[in-house]
């Protein structure tokens with residue numbers, strides 16, 4: 538397989554490396570990924586994360602195993618196991634389904650490698666397309682609020698919602714970004730802040746519970762978020778706390794956009810109620826651990842509710858920015874997502 542390089546994933550000289558996102562922003566640790574167990578563990582621990590990127594990483598791992606002469610049965614098992622690594626982001630399932638089709642080819646080693654390369658390279662193009670469409674929605678001087686991390690650390694390209702923000706910054710629109718820290722795993726405070734620093738985009742980090750008063754004060758012009766799964770009716774799952782922002786945006790009359798590649802669409806899901814929401818470990822809420830060590834503030838036996846995502850209904854969305862264009866509520870209500 539050819540060498541491939543993304544911000545947090547690289548295939549170099551027939552070896553797959555993953556940048557440990559749990560250690561960012563203070564440590565940049567590249568981890569060698571050699572097995573299904575390695576990739577499954579990295580995905581479950583959010584050391585590799587982001588709806589598009591986990592599908593891309595899993596695909597590259599399967600292609601790598603094929604290049605190491607693993608049997609068809611072993612590769613089928615690898616695909617099935619990785620497909621289950623996280624339940625909400627549909628990109629992972631779509632990628633594994635594509636790899637399953639490639640596995641049926643006579644020269645399946647070559648087919649798997651070509652498929653993984655295409656998945657990687659397609660995502661770069663999808664990111665550029667979303668960013669170009671989304672940039673049309675950004676005005677000079679906009680204060681944009683975003684949630685979680687949807688940049689180069691979540692994709693093979695420049696990102697989804699954060700890709701729009703980069704494109705607007707590159708177009709000298711003099712934007713400012715409010716960055717939700719995004720409890721409990723702090724993808725905003727750790728990863729989005731890290732990315733915006735590197736791109737020298739002006740930003741202010743806030744706790745998630747501060748977004749409402751900023752909106753009330755008229756300090757938020759637009760909101761751009763990502764998605765992990767978009768249902769046929771336009772409802773979508775995204776990092777928990779997204780639904781809060783959508784309700785607040787509606788109340789304050791603020792434009793609320795979801796930015797995602799068409800690989801995040803799941804028309805088998807009629808609506809948001811059909812989307813499986815990943816429940817995660819209590820320790821993510823009772824304390825925090827990272828490159829700085831472990832600190833626990835809540836009682837160890839505290840009852841905890843820790844869904845990784847929530848569902849935003851389509852009626853709260855101003856527009857869907859996909860790689861194929863910008864869609865209005867009228868477009869989505871007409872069923873357009875079923876035909877992309």
Ligand SMILES: CSC[C@H]1O[C@H](OP(=O)(O)O)[C@H](O)[C@@H]1O
Nearest residue numbers: 586587588687691763764775776
């Ligand atoms: C473009 S990534 C989409 C989505 O994935 C993130 O979730 P996680 O950090 O748990 O992988 C977040 O929901 C992003 O919006």
